[in-house]
Amino acid sequence: MLCCIGGVCVPYTAVVPLVLLAFRWCLAKLALYGLVPESIVKMMNLQEIQSSCCSNTNKEEVTTKKSCCTTTGPSAVVELKSEEEFNNLLEKGGKIVVKFTASWCKPCKNIQPFYDQLSAQYKDSASFLTVDVDDFDALSSKYKVAMMPTFLVVHKDQVLGTYRGSAEPQLETFLKEQLA
Numbered sequence: 001m002l003c004c005i006g007g008v009c010v011p012y013t014a015v016v017p018l019v020l021l022a023f024r025w026c027l028a029k030l031a032l033y034g035l036v037p038e039s040i041v042k043m044m045n046l047q048e049i050q051s052s053c054c055s056n057t058n059k060e061e062v063t064t065k066k067s068c069c070t071t072t073g074p075s076a077v078v079e080l081k082s083e084e085e086f087n088n089l090l091e092k093g094g095k096i097v098v099k100f101t102a103s104w105c106k107p108c109k110n111i112q113p114f115y116d117q118l119s120a121q122y123k124d125s126a127s128f129l130t131v132d133v134d135d136f137d138a139l140s141s142k143y144k145v146a147m148m149p150t151f152l153v154v155h156k157d158q159v160l161g162t163y164r165g166s167a168e169p170q171l172e173t174f175l176k177e178q179l180a
Contacts, residue, residue, distance in 0.1 A: 034106030076123040077116055080131045083139065090157050095126040095179065100140055100150040102133050107166035108149040114168045118175055125179040126153070153178040 002009040028046045030036045036046070077099075080086055089096055099115055101108035112130075119128035133140040133148065143152055143159065151163040151171060163174040 032106075034104075076119040077128045077130055080129050080136065083136065086129070086131075086136075086139065089127055089129070090154070092127075093156060095160070096152075096154045097122075097126045097128045097175065097179075098143075098152045098154060099128075099130045100133050100143070100145045100148055100152070101130055102148050105148045111149055111166040111168065111171065114171070118172065122175060122179050151175075 001012050003012050003015050004010075024044060024046070027036055027040070027044055031041050031046050040046075097119070099108075101112075115128070115130075122128075131139055133145060143150075143154075147164050149164075149166055151174065153160045153162075153175075161174065161178045163171055165171075
């Protein structure tokens with residue numbers, strides 16, 4: 001059986017592997033964003049590409065890139081344990097940067113090292129929290145969190161700014177504007 005396109009005829013046995021290869025490539029790209037179930041990732045043996053330069057073991061290559069591996073100190077991010085803890089931080093009156101996340105959210109995990117770096121950089125300007133939406137659905141409903149990750153800057157229970165997404169440059173710009 002032949003597959004003819006225009007004046008070119010190719011046996012279908014030559015087309016099927018190309019289609020499967022393209023399908024596998026698409027699945028690998030979708031897996032980077034957590035859109036493919038883990039069972040399929042394992043079954044298809046899809047390699048996950050880490051977006052962080054810190055996972056790179058070639059030190060020369062890391063030093064030529066923007067150095068995301070160097071931080072200005074230890075992370076100042078606190079994982080929220082209770083709503084009471086959150087309310088106590090609000091009562092103190094300082095600015096709070098809240099990252100709404102979930103344990104199953106791949107973009108949330110990918111941006112966490114950069115969020116840790118920013119927390120060390122801006123530790124004098126605000127308190128930094130991570131809130132798991134599955135554990136604190138009342139807080140996520142209160143602040144109308146519809147996607148993850150969502151970053152809020154809160155002062156005295158008033159939202160000063162919101163950023164939704166996991167793009168590092170935009171998150172950094174957002175925090176510079178909100179914490180200046």
